[in-house]
Amino acid sequence: MFELSFIWAGIIAFAVLTYVILDGFDLGVGILFPFADDEREKATMMNSIAPIWDGNETWLVLGGGGLFAVFPLAYAVVMPALYMPIILMLLALIFRGVAFEYRWRTKRWKPVWDVAFFGGSVVAAFMQGIALGALVQGIEYKDRAYAGGWWDWLSGFSVLTGLAVVIGYALLGSTWIILKTEGGLQRKMQGYARWLAVATLGFIGLASLLTPFQDPIYFHRWFNLPGSILSVLMPSAVLVTAWAFFSGLKADKDAQPFFAALVLFVLCFIGIGISFYPNIVPPSLTIKEAAAPESSLLFALVGTVVLVPMILAYTAYAYWVFRGKIDPDEGYH
Amino acid sequence: MFDSLNAETLARMQFAFTVSFHIIFPAFSIGLASYLAVLNALWLRTRDATYLTLFTYWKKIFAVAFGMGVVSGIVMSYQFGTNWSVFSDKTGPVLGPLMAYEVLSAFFLEAGFLGIMLFGRERVGDKLHMFATAMVAFGTLMSATWILSVNSWMQTPTGYSINALGQFVPEDWWAIVFNPSFPYRLVHMVLAAYLTTALVVGGVGGLHLLRNRTDAPARRMFSMAMWMLIIVAPLQILAGDFHGLNTLEHQPAKVMAMEGHYDSHPHGAPLILFGIPNPTEKRIDYAIEIPQLSSLILKHKWGAPLNGLDTIPDADEPPVAIVFWSFRVMVGLGMAMLGFGVWAAWRRYRGRLYDTPMLHRAAIVMGPMGFVAVLAGWVTTEVGRQPFTVYGVLRTSDSLAPVAAPAVAASLLAFIVVYFFVFGAGTFYLLRMMNKPAATPHLGLKDGPIRTAGSTQITQKHPDAHPSE
Numbered sequence: 011m012f013e014l015s016f017i018w019a020g021i022i023a024f025a026v027l028t029y030v031i032l033d034g035f036d037l038g039v040g041i042l043f044p045f046a047d048d049e050r051e052k053a054t055m056m057n058s059i060a061p062i063w064d065g066n067e068t069w070l071v072l073g074g075g076g077l078f079a080v081f082p083l084a085y086a087v088v089m090p091a092l093y094m095p096i097i098l099m100l101l102a103l104i105f106r107g108v109a110f111e112y113r114w115r116t117k118r119w120k121p122v123w124d125v126a127f128f129g130g131s132v133v134a135a136f137m138q139g140i141a142l143g144a145l146v147q148g149i150e151y152k153d154r155a156y157a158g159g160w161w162d163w164l165s166g167f168s169v170l171t172g173l174a175v176v177i178g179y180a181l182l183g184s185t186w187i188i189l190k191t192e193g194g195l196q197r198k199m200q201g202y203a204r205w206l207a208v209a210t211l212g213f214i215g216l217a218s219l220l221t222p223f224q225d226p227i228y229f230h231r232w233f234n235l236p237g238s239i240l241s242v243l244m245p246s247a248v249l250v251t252a253w254a255f256f257s258g259l260k261a262d263k264d265a266q267p268f269f270a271a272l273v274l275f276v277l278c279f280i281g282i283g284i285s286f287y288p289n290i291v292p293p294s295l296t297i298k299e300a301a302a303p304e305s306s307l308l309f310a311l312v313g314t315v316v317l318v319p320m321i322l323a324y325t326a327y328a329y330w331v332f333r334g335k336i337d338p339d340e341g342y343h
Numbered sequence: 344m345f346d347s348l349n350a351e352t353l354a355r356m357q358f359a360f361t362v363s364f365h366i367i368f369p370a371f372s373i374g375l376a377s378y379l380a381v382l383n384a385l386w387l388r389t390r391d392a393t394y395l396t397l398f399t400y401w402k403k404i405f406a407v408a409f410g411m412g413v414v415s416g417i418v419m420s421y422q423f424g425t426n427w428s429v430f431s432d433k434t435g436p437v438l439g440p441l442m443a444y445e446v447l448s449a450f451f452l453e454a455g456f457l458g459i460m461l462f463g464r465e466r467v468g469d470k471l472h473m474f475a476t477a478m479v480a481f482g483t484l485m486s487a488t489w490i491l492s493v494n495s496w497m498q499t500p501t502g503y504s505i506n507a508l509g510q511f512v513p514e515d516w517w518a519i520v521f522n523p524s525f526p527y528r529l530v531h532m533v534l535a536a537y538l539t540t541a542l543v544v545g546g547v548g549g550l551h552l553l554r555n556r557t558d559a560p561a562r563r564m565f566s567m568a569m570w571m572l573i574i575v576a577p578l579q580i581l582a583g584d585f586h587g588l589n590t591l592e593h594q595p596a597k598v599m600a601m602e603g604h605y606d607s608h609p610h611g612a613p614l615i616l617f618g619i620p621n622p623t624e625k626r627i628d629y630a631i632e633i634p635q636l637s638s639l640i641l642k643h644k645w646g647a648p649l650n651g652l653d654t655i656p657d658a659d660e661p662p663v664a665i666v667f668w669s670f671r672v673m674v675g676l677g678m679a680m681l682g683f684g685v686w687a688a689w690r691r692y693r694g695r696l697y698d699t700p701m702l703h704r705a706a707i708v709m710g711p712m713g714f715v716a717v718l719a720g721w722v723t724t725e726v727g728r729q730p731f732t733v734y735g736v737l738r739t740s741d742s743l744a745p746v747a748a749p750a751v752a753a754s755l756l757a758f759i760v761v762y763f764f765v766f767g768a769g770t771f772y773l774l775r776m777m778n779k780p781a782a783t784p785h786l787g788l789k790d791g792p793i794r795t796a797g798s799t800q801i802t803q804k805h806p807d808a809h810p811s812e
Binding site for chain 2: 060061062064065067068070071072074075076077078079080082083085086087088089090093094096097100101103104105107108110111112115116119154155156160302303305306309310313314317318321324325327328331332
């Protein structure tokens with residue numbers, strides 16, 4: 011019999027990963043927004059994500075709501091610890107979220123909402139990266155509450171992970187645009203994607219090298235058997251994916267760079283999971299400790315097992331409906 | 344005065360501010376989503392182009408309002424943790440799963456089908472598009488159901504025990520979800536959302552009738568809104584009465600504050616119409632009262648005794664003045680809605696619905712009143728729950744995160760600035776869209792290559808869509 015709390019840790023991890031790769035590419039489109047040459051390119055970029063962005067962002071609500079439901083202690087410790095990055099991320103998401111509709115409703119203020127779309131996307135991505143870095147570094151708690159200071163989240167390492175996420179999302183965004191467009195915009199993004207991939211790989215390498223030194227547990231896990239096997243396997247998998255990415259880009263493939271970039275994110279996510287396990291909040295709050303009582307886990311699980319596959323099905327359908335290249339002259343605005 | 348601005352007060356202000364801004368959008372989009380589903384169904388059934396014109400018109404307004412609801416809602420799902428982490432740790436096992444169900448059964452549904460509803464008619468065809476529109480409407484109602492269950496449980500908690508860690512542990516999910524005040528609160532809120540939307544649609548219809556009383560879409564929407572109003576307003580007053588009786592049973596102190604009953608009335612309580620609550624002297628100054636009427640309303644019996652706040656320990660009393668006033672605002676507006684609905688029904692009966700400019704002006708004045716009433720109602724029920732977060736069990740002061748006042752103050756300030764800026768702009772755009780007649784082909788701007796192609800996409804493919812053009 012499986013522990014329910016571990017099943018739930020898996021589900022939450024799945025929700026967070028889904029959020030990262032889905033909202034990752036649409037935040038990335040926002041990050042690349044200033045690189046559009048004219049109104050036509052801007053409209054194409056925005057229309058490529060307009061029908062799907064709020065579905066993507068719903069996974070973030072599920073991550074927050076799910077954590078509250080099944081790991082209330084983790085939620086109660088992490089939120090105050092990451093107070094400022096979370097609030098800034100939320101405010102940034104407000105700016106970029108409303109820009110989708112607002113920019114079409116005004117002429118004079120259009121540049122304002124374009125900046126809001128770009129700035130909101132960058133800040134949201136950066137804050138998510140900072141939150142990740144702060145989490146990897148570890149969050150202190152005592153008596154079921156956060157016990158650290160107000161600026162603990164800010165460090166060289168968390169700034170590094172923040173930048174890494176901004177660049178990584180931009181990579182996802184550029185490959186999404188490659189997938190969804192053709193002509194000049196696509197060629198331009200192919201050019202960006204190459205350098206963004208190089209930078210992303212650089213950040214992955216740097217963060218991977220620094221992570222084991224954030225906590226002795228990580229060091230021990232990655233440099234002793236059986237973990238050290240993974241220390242060989244994971245970088246190899248990253249290299250294979252990188253090869254798939256660059257060869258796809260070179261061969262002018264539409265979809266291959268996008269999916270290779272997604273796999274890169276999945277690999278990083280698995281790497282983080284290996285570092286964290288069996289903690290949900292490093293360095294000491296375990297999955298089991300943080301879990302809600304059995305009756306809560308079970309009640310929520312019943313619905314999740316039924317509803318998540320349905321959600322995945324109709325989300326996939328929505329993507330299918332809006333498949334293919336974006337027609338710059340289409341859109342509802 | 345400023346001594347009282349401690350972290351708890353600031354955190355409460357922040358929650359009140361963000362949730363008040365947030366509720367405005369769902370209150371509108373719950374009603375509007377249903378209205379859109381009805382409009383689309385009527386268009387498909389009758390092929391009367393006026394319905395399609397109205398659908399297209401309100402769809403764009405819906406998109407803006409819904410976007411604002413989404414982003415202000417994401418804030419809510421994290422605010423429990425940032426400012427109220429102790430509350431989250433303790434109530435998470437009970438409330439968390441309900442919120443997870445809201446996300447899974449409502450938010451995804453809305454978000455998943457919204458894109459198809461807004462952009463997809465040409466791609467999926469009429470039938471699937473209708474299905475998507477219905478799913479969005481269904482999603483908004485599901486969302487209301489779950490979140491009102493959560494709120495109601497905080498008002499009337501049942502079905503739990505408390506473990507050694509001080510957490511609420513679910514014992515009986517049925518009792519938790521269907522807690523005693525939930526059915527009343529759900530009905531009251533959904534009706535409020537429908538009323539709010541009817542008033543907005545009526546106000547927009549009235550505005551355009553004043554300008555041109557032959558405007559076909561304006562006539563249609565005004566008529567539909569007035570039908571909705573005359574049906575829903577009386578139902579809402581009835582539902583409110585039942586809700587009040589339920590509150591009297593489970594949260595008597597809240598009703599005492601609503602009624603302004605500082606003192607007990609063993610021989611029947613008067614209904615205080617107006618007066619100035621005086622919290623220091625614990626009485627209502629300059630009260631205008633109707634003898635016995637409060638007993639008659641609340642107990643349905645002449646001379647029935649009613650307890651007052653003198654029976655409640657001071658530490659457990661809600662702030663009387665706020666609850667007293669907000670309740671009167673809500674009820675007063677409810678009565679005004681009913682009166683307005685009756686007036687409109689009478690003008691319709693006389694065949695003058697579209698030819699009574701006074702009525703159309705009144706519709707504009709009443710347009711935003713649903714929002715005011717919704718906010719006043721929520722203030723009544725939420726402030727009336729104080730000083731508890733989980734009524735009678737968990738105090739607000741014991742729910743707070745270990746946050747420092749400056750951090751909460753800074754984030755509160757940021758929320759206030761950003762919300763007024765962002766949602767102020769959004770409201771301006773909404774009003775500007777509503778200011779244009781429904782048959783306007785380009786609701787946002789007049790020109791621009793993308794817009795010209797995009798905004799009239801549907802109308803181009805259905806050339807009969809805008810007969811008035």
